[in-house]
Amino acid sequence: MDKTIGLACNIFTGKLDANQAVTGGEYPFFTCAEYPDQIDHFTYDDDVVLVAGNNARGNFHVSRYKGKFNAYQRTYILTAKKGFNIDYVYYALKLELKRLREKSQGSQTKFLTMPILTGIHFRDITGDEQTEIANVLSAIDKKIELNNRINAELESMAKTLYDYWFVQFDFPDDSPQGQGKPYKTSSGKMVYNPTLKREIPKGWEVDTLSSWIKSDKTGDWGKEEQEGNYTIQVDCIRGADINGLNGNGKINAPNRFILRKNDHKLLAPFDFVIEISGGSPTQSTGRMAYITDDVLNRFPHPLICSNFCKAISLHNKDLFYCFAYLWGNLYDNGILFGWEGKTSGIKNLLFDAFVTKYYVAVPPVHLAKQFFDFVAPLEQKKQSLLKESSKLETLRDWLLPMLMNGQVTVK
Template sequence: MGITTLFLQLRTRLLLNTHVQVGTPRMDWVALPILNRVRNPIYCFLSHYINSITHSHIQSHLVGAVQQHFNVGSARKISINLPPLPTQKAIAHILGTLDDKIELNRRMNETLESIARAIFTSWFIDFDPVRAKAEGRQPEGMDAATAALFPSEFEEVEGQEIPKGWQIKPIGDILEVKGGSTPSTENESYWGGNIPFCTPKDLSNSKTPFILSTERTITELGVGEISSGILPIGTVLLSSRAPIGYVSITIAPISINQGFIALIPNESCNNYFIFEWLKANMELIIGNANGTTFLEISKKNFKPLSLCLPPKKLMQAYSLLINPIFTKIKSNLIQNQELSQTRDTLLPKLLSGELPIDNPEQFTGVS
C-alpha cells in the first residue's frame, strides 16, 4: 500500500485520491467540497487536518478484492474534530507560515537551477565565450580573468568543432564509472543498518539535484555484497534502466543497486559539470541503450561516450562559480526537509491540544 495523498485544488475543493496502491496516476478521486471558494485560513486548516487523519481512516475502510480502494461513502464518514474558529485560524497561520517558507525555497531553487543550467549551456555546449572572443567581443557577464581562460578560436577534433586546446575523450577515461547490486533480501543481517541504500525508486518522486534520503538502509555486511561498496559524497548517480534518466548527487556516503551508473568526480571534472552534462546529453545516452524488456544503458555502452573536456584551469573557474549555487540549492532542500518534519510534528500536537494556543488572536488578529 502506498501513502494516501491529499491534493489541494485552490478555491474550490479538496481532492482525495481513492486508490492507495502505488502505480500509474489515475483519475480516481473523492471530492470534498469547500463552501467558501476563496482561499482562506479555514481552507488551509481543513487541508492540513484531513491530510493528518485520512491515511488511518482509509486503511480501515478499504474495499475491493482485486484492487483495494476508498469510496465516496467512506469519505462521507470522515469525522472532523473542529476546534474553535480562532484556533483553526491560528493553526492555519502557524502551518501556513512553514508552507510559505517551503514554497519560497522551492521557487528559489528553480531559479538557481535555471541559472546553473544556463551557465553550463553557454560555456560548454554553445561555447558563447569562445565565439565572442573569435568575433573580437568581450564575453558577456564575465570578468577579464575568466574570459582569458577561453580560447578565441576553434579547431576540429575527431570530426567535431571544439574550442582550441580542449579535448574529446571517452567519459570512461575521465571518470571512475561504477555500478551496484542488491544484497540478498532474505538475509536480515544485510538490512536495516545506518548506510543509505539507493534505488531508482528513491529518485522517482524527486526533481531535485540531490539525494536527501533513501527508503532502505543496509549494514556493513550488506555493503560487503556490493562490488562498488560505499560511494563517496558528491558521487553523481544516473539511473541506467526502468527508466533511464534520473540524475542526482549524493550528500552522504551511500550504496546503490544495479539500476545505477555511478560517476566519481575528480579534479579534471567537477561533479556539477557531470550532473549538467548528463542532463544535456540524455538523448545521446538513451540512444546508446539497448534491451528487449526495457531499455538499459550498460557501463560498457556508457564509458565510450565522448565528452568535450575543457582545460583544468577553466574547470576550476567553473567550480568556483557554480559551487555556491549548488551549495545554496542543497541548503534550501535540507531546510525544506526540516521544515516539513517540523510542520508534520506540530500538526497533531496542535490539533490534539497537546500544544495549546492560549491566545489564538495573536496569530491572526481575528476573533
C-alpha cells in the same frame, strides 16, 4: 462534537477525460495518478482542495491547488462552506486520509469514493481556532515552498551558465585577444570536428565519456535487519530516490545493513549515482544524482546505491559539475533512450557501451574549474535548504496529529 467533510465543504468531481484536456484543454489536467511532490502547481493560499483516488499505486492523497484546472471524474474539488477554514479542512483531510490509506493497505479499498470522502470526520472547533491551527501548519509549508522556489532558481542559474559556456560556447575568452568577452559571439576561432559533426572551440579535445571516468562501483541491497556479518547500517538510494536527492521530490531511501567487506561501495563526495535499470516508455534509464559532503550530511547513515544503480567517480574533481550538467543535458534531450536494452521486461542502460562509444567535447580544465567554483556555493546553499525543508517536514508531520486531536493548542 465532530463534523464530516460533507457538512463542511462543497464537493465537485472532475468531468473531462484526459484526451480532451490534453489536446484542447485550456487548463492543466489532473488524474488520480498525480502526486503532489511531482507537480509544481500546488500552493497554500487559495480556496480549492484537490483530492484524488484510484491512482497508479492504489492510494489517494490531498493537495492544495491554485487556479482553474480540469480533473478526472474520481478527482474531487472541495471548497469550504461558511464557518469553515479551507486550510484547516486541508490539514484535517491530510491527516485522516493518511490514516485511511494505512488502514486500507492490502485490502480491496483501491480508490477513494464520494461516500468515503464525505463521511470523513474531523474535530469541530471554532473558526478562530481553525485559523490558528491552519496558520501554524501553513507557515511551515510556505517556508518549505519558498525553499523549493529558491532552489529552483539556483538550479536555473547553474543550468543557464552551463548552456551559455559549454553548449553555445560563449565562455569568457581569457586570451589577450578575447579580453574576457564571450568566446563565440566575439569571433573566437571555431573548428569543425568530424566525429561530432559540428564546430567546437579551437583547442578543445573530443573524447568519450569514459575518458572522464576513473572508477565505478556497483550497488548493494544488503539485509533489512542486522544479522551475521551484515553490520553496516546504510541509507540505500534507489532510482526512485534520485529526483529527491536532486531536490525535485521526496526521498524514501530504505534503511539497510550491508556486509562490512562491502564498505568500499559506500558513496563518497564527488561520486555520481546513475540509475541503470528502470525507466518507463516516456522516461529513459540513466537518471543521475551527484554526491557532495552536503548531500551526505542530509542523511543519518552512510549512503549506498541499490543494485539497480551504479556509482562512478572522475579522474579530475574540477570536471565534477561539468560532467553533472553534461549528463543531465544528454538525459533531458532523450539521448539515453538510444542506449537501452531489456531484460525480463525491465529496461537497462547499456552503460559500458554508452560511455565508451559516445563522444563529447571536453573543455579545458581551467574553464571547468571556473564553472566548478561558480556552481559549488550554489549547490551548498541548495543542500542546506533541502536539509532545512526535511526538518520542517518532520516538525509539521509531528505537529499535525497533535494539533488536530487537541493534544497541543496554539497560544
